[in-house]
Amino acid sequence: MPAEGPGREPGGCSEGNPARGPAKGPEAGRRPRRATLAVVGALALTGAAVCTGLFPREGSGTSAPGPAPAPGRAAASGPAGGPGAPPSPGAPGIGDPLMPGAGNGGYTVRRYTLDFDWQAPGTPFEAGATISAAATQALSRFDLDFAGNTLHRVTVDGAPARAVRDGDELVVTPARPIPRGRAFTVHVAYTADPTQQRHRDDAIRDYGWVPTPDGTVVCAQPDGARMIFPADDHPSLRAPITFRVTTPAGVSAVANGRLVGTARRPGGRVQWTYDSEQPIAAQLVQLAIGKFRIVSSSGPRGLPVRDVVPDGLVGDTEEYRSLTPEHIAWLEQRLGPYPFPRYGVLVGDTELPVALETQSLSVLPKDDLLGDRVDAERNLVHELTHHWTGDSVAIRRWSDLWLSEGHARFYERLYSASHGGVALEDAMRDAYAQHDQWRHDDGAPAEPTADTLFKVMRYDGSALVLYALREKVGAETFERIERSWVSTYRGRVAGTRDFIDLASRIARQDLRPFLTDWLYGPRTPPMPGHPDWRIDPVQD
DSSP states (O other): OOOSOOOOOOOOOBOOOOOOOSOOSTTOOOOOOEEEEEEOSOOOTTSOOOEEEEEEEOOOOOOOOSSSSOOOHHHHHGGGGSTTOOOEEOOSSOOOSSSTTSSOSSEEEEEEEEEEEOOSTTOOEEEEEEEEEEESSOEEEEEEEOOSSEEEEEEETTEEOEEEEETTEEEEEOSSOBOTTOEEEEEEEEEEOTTOEEEOSSTTOEEEEEEETTEEEEEOTTTTGGGTSOBOOSTTOEEOEEEEEEEOTTOEEEESSEEEEEEEEGGGEEEEEEEOSSOEEGGGOOEEEESEEEEEEEOGGGOEEEEEEEGGGHHHHHHHHTTHHHHHHHHHHHHOSOSSSOBOEEEEOSOOSSOBOOTTSEEEEGGGGSSOHHHHHHHHHHHHHTTTBTTTBEESSGGGHHHHHHHHHHHHHHHHHTTTSOOHHHHHHHHHHHHHHHHHHHOOTTOOOGGGTTSGGGTHHHHHHHHHHHHHHOHHHHHHHHHHHHHHTTTSEEOHHHHHHHHHHHHTSOOHHHHHHHHHOSSOOOOTTOTTOOOOOOOO
């Protein structure tokens, strides 16, 4: 996440956006039955949607109640998921209280295959998403997270499916119910709009498709992947992705993972195929198109390092980009082996205000690499750290974001303190002084709202929690906690409770009261070992 600061298939769809029923999430019951537009007939790629008829929308399953259970398939599927249950709708979200519509219930995605026929900057282009999935309940219908873009047709296992737009949900009703446990394939054909963006009043700012002079980069965090492709858009839900991107001659496409190959297409166009190599959360997808130079090097133990740099910025960004192997080695000493098959930096020729830890290929705005070395290294180390904590160890729900951003900020500060930056203790003392104000403004570290997710509390405020833990248990025990955290949950999903339990086990003391006060309390607790540290009064 960003470092704050410096052959046609028949079928059809409805482009309608009917008003949604009750709010989704743990507190929501079933949707009331209501009529929505069904779709019949084949649609041309550029034709308008032709809709007729009505079909009822049934109620959705309920989510797991209470704050303790993490969102997930079983919770979202509810009673409909039991053996022998009749087909019923998959839930339109997995029950995350901060983003109730994120993710979808009733199935698990096994792979995405994305086809993009890119044309020119800011120009709509034809796209398709093929989603291989398995039903976790008997499904009468299911949702995909999909926003904007012009929808053309949807098929399920090759047969036309009815589809309706409902806010950010694409509600798909297959021709026949899908039995529990059955594998199925969804294909969505659409025209992608590379000008789509959304805005947040926090560190994220504008996100979605981010334009560059000769193409685009993607910044999907937190819920922008649905503007790129139909997805299961929650950080706890991951699947491998195949990208097939066709570009004009002289223009390159890059994406997460490994370049599988290129192929010539009519008119001098080129198709680029990438494989993500490991499952990836939708918010960590990267797809960049432009006139790039690929700069290859090696990290520790021969780890492939691939930087993707606009032609005119190769020389000017080399000094700081070349530090990546040193950064990887420094983090490996503290967190263990780098968890992915490759890494690299994508230099964004854009006014993008933040960097982003897109998996295996972090995007950094050019200005981050053209200024002060201390600031550049802070951002480089921050995004790299996320590959251990946030990318490999994924957060269970959005309120666990402190685990991702707090770790990235902590190691960014720790590295900077010994490489020309502010001393760690000075940075933490300053954060401590402001901590009550941040609690007042942004919520406690593990209690954000949807609007305050990427405020300063999730960054320096959460790094302070880790610093307090280190002061409490000692540096040696803290390092064992950290290495155990990333090794135990490597490639898995984990949350705040998991971290507290693991820390208590490694430290051989019950840290629940201590960390609960820091993470949830209304006031900032005393800092262990620093009785002289003071907190500034809160200003309304």
